[in-house]
Amino acid sequence: MCNKLRLGIVGFGRIVELVHLPIIKSIEEIEVHGVFDITLERRVLAEKRGFSVYASLEEMLRSPIDAVLIATPPNSHFSLAVQALEAGKHLIVEKPVTVNAREATKLLQLARKVGKTVTVFQNRRYDGDFLLVKKVISEGMLGEILFVERRYDMFGTGDFFGVKSFHPSWRNEFHFGGGALMDWGVHLADQLLQLELGQIQELTSTSENLRWGKSEAEEYVHANMKLTNGILMSMCVNFGSAARANSWVVGGDKSTLQVVSDKEAYLYRKGAAPELIQVPDTKRHAGKEIYMSLVNHIQNLGDLAVPLEQAVETMTLLDAIRYSKLCNRRVEYGDFAVGTADGV
DSSP states (O other): OOSSEEEEEEOOSHHIIIIIHHHHHTOTTEEEEEEEOSSHHHHHHHHHTTOOBOSSHHHHHHSSOSEEEEOSOGGGHHHHHHHHHHTTOEEEEESSSSSSHHHHHHHHHHHHHHTOOEEEEOGGGGOHHHHHHHHHHHTTTTOSEEEEEEEEEOBSOSGGGSOTTSOTTGGGOGGGTOSHIIIIIHHHHHHHHHTOOOOEEEEEEEEEOOOOSSOSSOSEEEEEEEETTSOEEEEEEETBOOSOOOSEEEEESSEEEEEOSSSOEEEEETTSOOEEEOOOOOOTTTTHHHHHHHHHHHTTSSOOSSBHHHHHHHHHHHHHHHHHHHHTSOEETTOSOTTSSTTO
16 A cells, blocks of 8 residues: 555445545545446546546456445445455445345455455444443443333435436335345444444344335334343334434433434433433544544554444344344344345
C-alpha cells in the first residue's frame, strides 16, 4: 500500500453517494481510485462526480488498487468478493456480507487463505441509541439484565432508495437478498450479538408479507431468543408502521431503560420519577471507525472494528431466524444445518 489506501468502488448507488462517500472523503488516508457500476447511467454519473470509471470489474481488479468497496445488492456480494480476494484485494462489504452463513464462512476461509483483510459495513454499531444501551449495561445501571427488546419501524420497504437505472424494487425481492430481515434485521441482530450478554440457546420467529401489493419478500419479522443464562432477547422489524415506538427496552433487576428515539431515552426505577437520559449524537460520519480500522489493519496497526468472523455469527443468527419460520417451530440454536432451508 502507498501512502494512501487506493480504493475501488463496485456499485455506485445511493448508499455510496449518501453514506460511504462522505465518510471516505473525511479520511485523508483513503483515495477513491475508480468506480465500476453495471449500469451505464451510474458510470456516467460517477464521471460527472469526478471519479475515474472502469468499463468492467476485471479492469478494476487489474488496476493498482489496494481494496474494494462492494456496495451492490446482497445476492452479488459473495461472487464479487471472491473475485476481488482472488485478485489480491482487501475488502469492505456493505451489509449483509452475504445472503447466508454458508457463503460468509466460505468467504472467511478464502480471506484467510489469500491473506487479505475483509471487513463489513455494520455502521449501526455506532448509532447513539446502541452506544447508550451498551454504556448503561456495562456500567451496571440496570443491575442484572433480564431482557432486551429491540425493534425498528418504518412505513414502506425502502424501495424508493433504489436507483432507477437498476431494478429499483430489488429490496422487495428474495432473489436480490431483499426483505426486512436482510435489510434491517441484519443491523438489529448484529447489535444484539455485540451486547455480548451470553450464548443463544433457542429461538422462535415469524415473518410475514404485509400486503403492500408490491413486495415478494417479508415486510415484518419478529424473533424471540433465550440465552443459556436465562436472559430473553427479541428483535422486530416492521415495514408497515408509521407509529412512534420504542427502539429499545432493556430491563434489569434494578431498573429499566427505554429508548424512544435517537434523541430521547428514559431510566425507570421503582418508586422514582423517570429520568431523562441524553442519547449520544453520532450521526455525522457514523461508521468512520470501520474504514479507519481497515486502513490500520492492512498496515498491522490495529484490529478491525467489524471482523468477518463477527459477520459470520450475525448471518448464522439470521439463518436460524429464517429456519425457525420455515419449520414453524422453536429452534435449538446450533441444531440446524445451514443451507438446508430454501433461501438459507
